[in-house]
Amino acid sequence: MNHEQNTPLGISGRLAASFQNSALTPLLALVALLLGFFAIAVTPKEEEPQIDVTFANIFIAYPGASAKEVEQLIAIPAQQVLAELAGVDDIFSISSPGQAVLTVAFEVGIPRQEAIVNLYNQIESHRDWLPQGLNIPKPIIKPMGIDDVPIMALTLSTKPSNGQQTFSHEDLTRIAHSLETELKTIPGTRDVYTLGEHKSVLAVTLDSNRMNGHGITFADISQRLQGANVGGQLSPIIENNQVIKLRAGAFLNSVDDVKNLVIANSTGVTTALGDESGGESGGLVYLSDIATITLQADSPSNYVLIKTPENPHGQAAVTLVIAKQPGTNAVDITNNVSDHLISLQNRLIPDAVLVTETRNYGITAESKSNKLIGKLLFATLAVVLLVLATMSWREAIIVGSAIFITLAFTLFASWVWGFTLNRVSLFALIFSIGILVDDAIVVVENIHRHMHLEKGKKSSLLTLIPKAVDEVGSPTILATFTVIAALMPMAFVTGLMGPYMSPIPINASTGMLISLLVAFIITPWLAFKLLNHSNTHTSAHNDGSADGSEASQTETKTYLFFQRLMSPFITNAKAGRNRLILMLATATLILMAVSLPVMKLVVLKMLPFDNKSELQIMVDMPEGTALEQTLRVLDDLSDYAIKIKEVKDIEIYAGSTAPINFNGLVRQYYLRQAPHQGDLQINLVDKSHRDRQSHEIALALRAPLQDIGKRFNANVKIVEVPPGPPVMAPISAEVYGLSYPQQRQASREIEAIFKQADDVVDVDTWLEAPQQQWNLVIQRNRAMMLGLSEQSITQAITAATSGWDISYLHSDQQKYALPIRLRLGQQSRDQIEQLQVLKVRNQSGAMIALGEVVKLEKESIEQTIYHKNQRPVMFVTADMAGPLDSPLYGLFDIAGRIQAQHPNWQQKYIAQPSTPGTAQNVEIKWDGEWQITYETFRDMGIAYGIGMILIYLLVVAQFRSYLIPLVVMAPIPLTIVGVMPGHALLGAQFTATSMIGMIALAGIIVRNSILLVDFINQQLAQGMALEQAVIQSAAVRAKPIILTGIAAMTGAFFILDDPIFNGLAISLIFGILVSTLMTLILIPLLFFVLKKDEQKVNRA
Structure with missing residues (x-):
């Protein structure tokens, strides 16, 4: 001692x-x-950790080019340029007729600003990779990151109890646009935009018979509208020692300005048309004489509706989404938005408009934070009680x-x-x-x-x-x-x-x-x-020592x-x-x-599934399906889902995507904008008010909803919020081959094997359904003989079919520019043969019908061509639902079946596929949850x-x-x-x-x-x-x-x-x-x- x-x-x-x-x-x-x-x-409160995960979509248009031409001239050179960037994880490309979309996924952890600056520098310093002389527009770059995920979604609709006034999509869009400006003033907000908006246009619906009768072409109208809508500041003059500013031109400011625009000077036209009340004065032809001009809603490219158990039939709606700036507190921002909305009631928000919070990550973050801090305190107390007892x-x-x-x-x-x-x-x-x-x-x-x-x-x-x-x-x-x-x-x-x-x-x-x-x-x-x-400090020590010596502890x-x-x-x-x-x-x-x-x-x-308060139902109709048919399928699916007792509300998004979450960011759901695509956003009651977890509800919904989808040939997938970092799909097979047709055929066979495997659900491929299209082929030699330029013919066809935004109406009452759109009437547009009677003027002033220089040919639409890291690829995806509930077991089951049926195919779990030109057969690279696991x-x-x-x-x-x-x-x-x-x-x-x-x-x-x-x-x-x-x-x-x-x-x-x-x-x-x-x-x-x-x- x-x-x-x-x-x-x-x-x-x-x-x-x-x-x-x-x-x-x-x-x-x-x-x-x-x-x-x-x-x-x-410290900012958030539900999930903030991760530096940066994507960028690069859109490059090449009008008129085939998918193969886009691949060869745009996508492949672009991938080679982008592959030089340091810190890039994957590069994807989608080559479709007329456009290439490239996605650059940076490695996790690279700061967003650094990634974007490097990307812009790489593209701008290598502009020469774009073929010269093809009039390819400048690439559009849209970076995406974790802060682009909205923390709040506000869905505007008509109050069910309001029997006198019903707000249309257009009305709700105008209200949402006014709210965008207000909410953007709240500190910490970043992107504030509207989903499901129906914008207005000044529609100039042309009558082809009257145009032909007056000898007026699309080119005449477009030149007149563009010329009448030009103005600007001139150099000032000095008068009496004063600087006098000069301004020239008068813009088109109203519907009447457009209606009263003189298009041509004609004599005796009314007689020729057999109409004495044509509105002509002194031989002048006004735009209103040959067209119906109205301020109206644009042709819908999407629909948003909301359903609740109290109003299961649905209401027209738009959704306002709000993202936050990096490093800000989600709780404070969402609370400020909610408070600000109250102050805007009956001012910008009519009393009959209902604002439903269909997402509020601030509330969930605060609830989770408070709950966990409470657990932290209870855990501390439990440890203290343990010491007290011993x-x-x-x-x-x-x-x-x-x-x-x-x-x-x-x-x-x-x-x-x-x-x-x-x-x-x-x-x-x-x-x-x-x-x-x-x-x-x-x-x-x-x-x-x-x-x-x-x-x-x-x-x-x-x-x-x-x-x-x-x-x-x-x-x-x-x-x-x-x-x-x-x-x-x-x-x-x-x-x-x-x-x-x-x-x-x-x-x-x-x-x-x-x-x-x-x-x-x-x-x-x-x-x-x-x-x-x-x-009394010795009372708790139970060694029973009598004399306090070290040796006494042996007893x-x-x-x-x-x-x-x-x-x-x-x-x-x-x-x-x-x-x-x-x-x-x-x-x-x-x-x-x-x-x-x-x-x-x-x-x-x-990771196991979390108990979230939201589910997403993704619907993919066959390519070419009309938007209204997609909406009908979504409506039938929501009719079933709204009856589930745990459902609080459902938002229908046809031709658009629901507000993205982190999963949607990684999977790029924000690109789902086609008429054949749609989502159901299902919001559940708080988990404290329901017995079943969200995963159980998703499992219960899958079979009934997919049965409904089968009636319409729709692919219906249940998407749950992943508990951790998301992947492109839980089970993902990347199919590589000697040729793209071989990859497509292999993908179909692999898809069939996926469907044979036990408990494998939501099987899908990136193959597109066969589609037909009319090809309006311009007969070049004949057009040249008749003195017609291909540009004038193309402009006339574009205006006649799709509509042509030739100019804009100047108005201080609109947040977004109001286009003046030239187009034919709906009946003429839908009947392709009617286009052949439309006339254009040749170089000598003669009127030539389009049917003389345009030939109609029906043909198949090309399949989209996909690349990943410069290799042509096709994807087959699926999920797993069953007793094991782990995609790994489904993957290995499928891999075993493929090996048995196609022993020559190579399957790779870790190694990357062979470089193009060295592959000997079909190769499958397994990705998805397996890769991240x-x-x-x-x-x-x-x-x-x-x-x-x-x-x-x-x-x-x-x-x-x-x-x-x-x-x-x-x-x-x-x-x-x-x-x-x-x-x-x-x-x-x-x-x-x-x-x-x-x-x-x-x-x-x-x-x-x-x-x-x-x-x-x-x-x-x-x-x-x-x-x-x-x-x-x-x-x-x-x-x-x-x-x-x-x-x-x-x-x-x-x-x-x-x-x-x-x-x-x-x-x-x-x-x-x-x-x-x-x-x-x-x-x-x-x-x-x-x-x-x-x-x-x-x-x-």
Whole structure:
């Protein structure tokens, strides 16, 4: 004992001695608490972590070109240019007749601004790759990122109770446009735009018979309209020493201005037409004489309707969506928008208009944040009660204070790191509760034990506390860094999953460092202040010691328990055989646990489904389907869905997409604008008001909705909000081949195999349905002989069929420019033969009918050509729904069927497909959830291995031995004995969060080994026999080990009910439970064997 008293204090003891009675200590604690409250106040609240994931769509028009020509002249050269960019993950291209759309997906983590600047620079500095002389317009670049996801959606419709006034899509569009301007003034808002808008146009509907009768062509009308709508500022003049500004021209400002526009000068035309009231005056032909001019709604390109259980028939609607700026608080912005809407009621929003919040991520973020902060407090309270039950109320106050101070400063550190308050960062803190409190519990328990040992002696707390802290200081420091060594490598996981889950390793590691400092600085001060006046502090220590000596602990109940338990393996005559049996039994348990996933008793999945309040139904009709038919199908689907009791409201989007979420951003749903495409946005009542989870509702909806879709030949897919980083599709097969026709044929065969597989649903391909089109072929030679230019013919055809926005009406009452659109009447446009009688003027002024120079030919529309990373590709996609509910099993089932039916086809799971020209047959690259699962578990496995190496090096540095670290790390494999059976017992899937729990367990469980081995070494250094030291280590360290284990399990219990993070909770609870109990026996025994062999060698 004298040797122990003369031993100089280490760094932990010196810190405790310096701060245990310092006036600075409480100030440090107060500053930490205040910084924590500051962090809570200023840290933005969001539902999901903010990830730097940047996409860019590049639109390049090539009017009149075929899909193959677009591919060769636009898409392929563009991909080659874009492939030179650093930091690009994937490049996709879509070549369709007349246009190429390229998508550049940057690597996760590259800042948005850097990515966009590099992209613009690359395109602008390589403009020469576009063929010269083809009149190809400048590429349009539209970057997309996480901040383009709207945090709020407001759907405007007519109030059901309003029987007198009904608002049309056009009326609602005008109201929405006025609200856009108002809401954009709210700080923090970014994009504010309207979905489902029906814009107005000044329609000039031409009568082809009257035009022909007057000898007027489209060119005449267009030139007159453009010429009449020109004006501008001229150079000023000086008059009487005054500068007089000049302005020339008069714009077309009203409908009457357009109606009264003189188009031509004609005489006797009315007689020729047999109409004496043609409105002509003095031989003048006005535009109103040959056209009907009205201010009306544009031809609808989309429809939005809203249905509720109270109004199941639906109302015309538009949806106003609001995105936020980076780094702003979603809660504040949505609250400000809601307040501002109230002030606009009866001013910009008529009383009869209903504004429905169909998305509010601010409310969900605040609800999730408040719920998790509540769990954080309850977890802290549970740990404090645990200490109260095992020691005393004074020690409980000390531990509780240490937790609050640690959490407060960790929240501040999280804000400094740039994290927001979101579900992942808060779950990281709840998960950390159990390990953050370990240091404080170990220190407090050892102070408590030393006070008991010094009972009856005149020892001062000023000397006792530093000594007690120093005794456990070295193993505590080592144990803290082993946990950090296990966690920190996870921060370097690549792909979407890495930054998504990064708050867990970074916040937890930061918290561990802070908790270590709190345990050595704040905890001794609290112990000195609270335990200095305690006379009952020994009551909680149940060792039953009478004289307070160290040796008397050999007579305690705990010591006797472990003596009886371990004697058969230490002092028994057959101890060696018994140890061998124990080791074999342990190995058998590990093998049985590992076999559970192989036998599918534990299902492997990336992440389980979350319980969200929204679902999306995607509908794809055959290409060429009219918008109204798509709307009809969506209406029938919504009629069924609105009857589900959990449904709050449904928004129908025909010819448009619903407001995108993170999943829609990655899958580029914002490009779904075709008439044959549509969505149902289903909003559910809050999960606190329903029994079924959103995934259960989705499973129940799939079959009935797909049966309805089959009646209309519609492909109906149920899309749930993914619990983590999204992928293009859960099961995705990229099909490569020798030729594009071969790829298409292979895709059809693969699609059939997909449909044969069990539990594989929502099967789809990117193949398009066959479509026919009329090709108006201009007979060039005949047109030239008749003196007609192809440009004039093309303009006339365009105006006659699609309509031609020839100019704009100048109005200060419109937010968006009001186009003046020339077009034929609907009947003439829909009857293609009517175009042939339309006339154009040749160079000599003669009128020539289009039918003389235009030939109608019916032909098939070309299929779109897809490329990925410069290789032609076709996609077959699907999802998985069934007992296993994991796309991985469906993928491997399909892969096996393909191998059986097409043994010559190559299937690649990891390697990329062959370069173009080297492929020998059809190649399939499996992507989707498999790819992100493989990358995530690969990186986590690497992180796990790096963590093991770091832990080994730390322990080697501490104990100066190569063999002792192997003993210390021996419990790591034992965690799987608890983890896998725990998942099987609860019927839970083994997910990425389960893996995070296993990695964390490596650091947590090694802490226990370090405490045991360090104590044995201390006792051996004091001359105690090896057998007694081994047993006593388990007896003395059992209490802090069990306390810290229960504390970690307690924190995990509070995240057990979360669908995503319950895998993490299960790993921690069952892993700690089993490995802690086994560690108390196996580690002392392994150390005993190691030391006994060393002693034999030394004696020899």
